[in-house]
Amino acid sequence: MLMKLLENCTGAFSVVNMKKISVGVLGATGMVGQTIVALLDNHPWFEVTEVAASEKSAGKTYEEVMGTRWNTSSDMPEYARNLKIKECTPKLDCEVVLSALDASVAETIESDFAKAGYAVSSNAKNHRMDPDVPLLIPEINADHVDLIRTQQKARGWKGFIVTDPNCSTIQMCIVLKPLMDNFGLEKVIVTTMQALSGAGYPGVPSMDIADNVIPFINNEEDKVETEPLKILGKLSQGTIKNADFAVSAQCNRVAVRHGHMECVSVKLSKKTNEDEIISRLESFRPLAAMNLPSAPKRPIIYQRNQNRPQPKLDVNLENGMASVVGRLRKCNILDYKFVVLGHNLVRGAAGAAVLNAELLKAKGYLSG
Ligand SMILES: NC(=O)c1ccc[n+]([C@@H]2O[C@H](COP(=O)([O-])OP(=O)(O)OC[C@H]3O[C@@H](n4cnc5c(N)ncnc54)[C@H](OP(=O)(O)O)[C@@H]3O)[C@@H](O)[C@H]2O)c1
Numbered sequence: 410m411l412m413k414l415l416e417n418c419t420g421a422f423s424v425v426n427m428k429k430i431s432v433g434v435l436g437a438t439g440m441v442g443q444t445i446v447a448l449l450d451n452h453p454w455f456e457v458t459e460v461a462a463s464e465k466s467a468g469k470t471y472e473e474v475m476g477t478r479w480n481t482s483s484d485m486p487e488y489a490r491n492l493k494i495k496e497c498t499p500k501l502d503c504e505v506v507l508s509a510l511d512a513s514v515a516e517t518i519e520s521d522f523a524k525a526g527y528a529v530s531s532n533a534k535n536h537r538m539d540p541d542v543p544l545l546i547p548e549i550n551a552d553h554v555d556l557i558r559t560q561q562k563a564r565g566w567k568g569f570i571v572t573d574p575n576c577s578t579i580q581m582c583i584v585l586k587p588l589m590d591n592f593g594l595e596k597v598i599v600t601t602m603q604a605l606s607g608a609g610y611p612g613v614p615s616m617d618i619a620d621n622v623i624p625f626i627n628n629e630e631d632k633v634e635t636e637p638l639k640i641l642g643k644l645s646q647g648t649i650k651n652a653d654f655a656v657s658a659q660c661n662r663v664a665v666r667h668g669h670m671e672c673v674s675v676k677l678s679k680k681t682n683e684d685e686i687i688s689r690l691e692s693f694r695p696l697a698a699m700n701l702p703s704a705p706k707r708p709i710i711y712q713r714n715q716n717r718p719q720p721k722l723d724v725n726l727e728n729g730m731a732s733v734v735g736r737l738r739k740c741n742i743l744d745y746k747f748v749v750l751g752h753n754l755v756r757g758a759a760g761a762a763v764l765n766a767e768l769l770k771a772k773g774y775l776s777g
Contacts (some may be wrong), residue, residue: 427453427454429452429454429455429456430454430455430456430504430505430770430775430776431455431456431458431459431502431503431504431505432449432455432456432457432458432459432503432504432505432506432507432766433457433458433459433460433461433501433502433503433505433506433507433527434446434449434457434459434460434461434506434507434509435461435462435497435506435507435508435509435510435518435519435522436461436462436497436508436509436510436511436515437460437461437462437471437494437509438460438462438463438466438471438474438475438478438494439462439509439511439609439610440480440509440606440609440610440612440754441509441532441609441754441758441759441762442460442462442509442759443475443478443479443480443481444481444509444754444755444758444759444760445507445509445759445762445763446460446471446485446486446489447481447483447485447486447759448703448755448759448760448763449486449763450483450486450488450489452702452763453702454702454767454770455505455763455766456488457488457489457492458501458502458503459492459495459501459502459503460489460492460494460495461494461495461496461497461501462474462494462496462497463496463497463514464496466494467494467495467496468493468494469493469494470490470491470492470493470494471485471489471490471491471492471493471494472485472489472490472491474494475489478610480606480610497510497514497518498521499521499522499524499525499527501527503527504527504528504775504776505527505528505529505530505766505769505775506522506527506528506529506530507530507531507532507759507762507763507766508522508529508530508531508532508533508762509532509533509758509759509762510531510532510533511533511609512533512534512535515531515533515534515535515536516533516535516536519531519533519535519536519570520536520570522568523564523566523568523569523570524564524566524567524568525567525568526566526567526568527568528568528569528571528766528769528774528775529568529569529570529571530571530572530573530762530763530765530766530769531570531571531572531573531762532572532573532758532759532761532762533572534575534628534632536570536572537572537574537575537632537636537639538635538636538639540648540649541556541559541560541563541564541647542556542560542570542571542572543556543557543571543572544572544573544574544636544639544640545571545572545573545640545765545768546573546574546579546582546583546640546761547696547699547701547704547764547765547767547768548583548586548693548695548696548704548708549582549583549586549640549641549695550640550641550642550644551695551696551768551772552644553644553649554571554768554769554772554774555644556644556647556649557569557571557774558647559647559648569774571765571769573758573761573762573765574632574636574640574761575629575632575633575636575757576603576607576669576751576753576754576757576758577599577601577603577629577632577633577658577660577669577671577753577757578632578633578636578637578640579732579751579756579757579761580669580671580732580749580750580751580756580757581597581599581633581637581671581673581732581749582636582637582640582641583693583708583709583732583751584673584690584709584732584734584747584749585597585637585641585675586641586693587689587690587693587709588675588677588686588689589641589652589654591679591681591685591689592677592678592679592681592686592689593677593678593679594641594652594654594675594676594677594678595654595655595676595677595678596654596655596656596657596675596676596743597637597654597655597656597657597673597674597675597676598656598657598658598673598674598675598742598743599633599656599657599658599659599671599672599673599674600658600659600660600661600671600672601629601633601658601659601660601661601669601670601671602622602661602663602665602669602670602671602672603626603629603660603661603662603663603669603753604663604665604666604667604668604669604720604753605618605662605664605665605666606666606667606753606754607626607662607669607753607754607757608626608662613662618662618663618664619664620664621664622661622662622663622664623661623662624659624661625660625661625662626660626661626662629658629660630658630659630660633656633658633660634656634657634658635656637652637656638651638652638653638654638656639651640652665720666720667720667724667752667753667754668720668723668724668750668751668752668753669750669751669753669757670718670720670748670749670750671748671749671750672746672747672748673746673747673748673749674740674742674743674744674745674746675740675743675744675745675746676743676744677744677745683737683738683739683745686737686745687711687737690709690711690734691707691709691710691711693708693709694706694707694708695708696708699768699771701764701767701768701771702767703728703730703760703763703764703767704730704764704767705727705728705730705731706727707727707731708727708730708731708732709731709732709733709734710723710726710727710731710732710733710734711734711735711737712733712734712735713735714735715735715736717733717735717736718733718734718735718748718749718750719750720750723750724750724751724752725752728755728760729752729754729755729756729760730752730755730756730760730764731751731756732749732750732751732756733749733750733751734747734748734749734750735747735748736748
């Protein structure tokens with residue numbers, strides 16, 4: 410009785426006694442990988458037992474490789490410093506792998522891990538559009554995790570792969586979801602201003618980007634135009650029927666460290682007004698009942714000052730997990746236009762992969 414009471418009171422009893430789920434980070438030395446390492450410091454459900462990267466990093470301690478490359482504002486976590494970096498082969502001592510691998514190698518390595526029985530939560534583009542791989546944003550399509558069953562059956566895998574979307578897609582889709590559900594969505598036009606950390610480490614040469622804007626990011630526009638249709642689609646009988654709207658994207662690299670800004674115009678099916686749209690955005694709290702540790706309390710924050718959002722001021726709201734919206738107004742071509750900002754390394758990558766892993770645990774796809 411006392412134990413039951415304690416559990417009900419705070420949940421602290423169960424957290425203290427719960428065995429943490431072991432996690433390996435693939436690509437742990439990159440921009441996204443190190444952000445995962447930082448986010449999992451003292452995580453209530455997960456514990457990093459392995460870090461892995463290319464053969465040039467393997468065999469050294471995490472601190473030896475990352476001492477001069479650590480690029481995250483918090484200190485390198487103590488737990489990670491002496492971990493020996495391994496190669497990315499499916500012999501790691503963990504149940505789950507969070508993959509932040511370069512796309513040139515992610516396809517085969519992630520499949521090898523899933524085949525060997527690991528749960529893979531990936532940031533890479535390679536498997537996102539596979540018809541049997543969930544492309545998850547838990548606030549939008551948590552039910553798509555059930556594609557895992559189709560995947561395992563079709564491929565004969567003991568493990569599985571789930572993916573998170575492109576860093577520009579995620580923050581925009583979180584805003585499109587309440588618009589689609591409440592007003593119907595017909596067309597989206599988006600122009601992005603994407604941060605330097607979106608290009609990995611060391612990324613764009615400083616001589617190319619200083620005092621400049623580069624109006625091209627390889628393959629980015631295609632991802633921003635196609636991924637939302639799968640994410641906002643419906644899962645039925647083991648397949649996803651894509652959402653029925655069109656997206657046109659123009660993507661630019663700008664000299665900002667973290668935080669992708671996007672100017673978005675939308676055509677809606679129903680008539681509405683600014684107040685109603687803002688109210689729907691601010692009340693969008695689909696994960697409130699699930700208690701996932703990394704889920705933002707406010708997935709969408711609306712900034713009423715006319716010069717917000719700004720990367721410098723808003724990128725870390727809700728620990729970097731919010732889509733920060735502002736400047737909602739009428740559009741002369743479509744219906745409404747607004748600006749949305751998201752932290753590309755957190756909401757757009759590392760935090761998204763961690764949140765997906767939390768969803769997997771909550772839905773019974775992991776032990777513990
Ligand atoms: N940056 C973002 O905002 C962002 C957002 C969403 C998605 N993503 C995706 O997330 C992934 C990681 O991005 P990133 O920005 O962190 O890139 P990054 O900084 O270039 O890091 C790439 C990682 O992949 C490892 N790697 C490279 N070649 C390898 C090989 N042959 N075998 C094993 N490991 C290898 C690197 O290890 P070494 O250090 O040992 O070379 C490093 O740990 C990419 O697929 C990217 O498209 C990035």
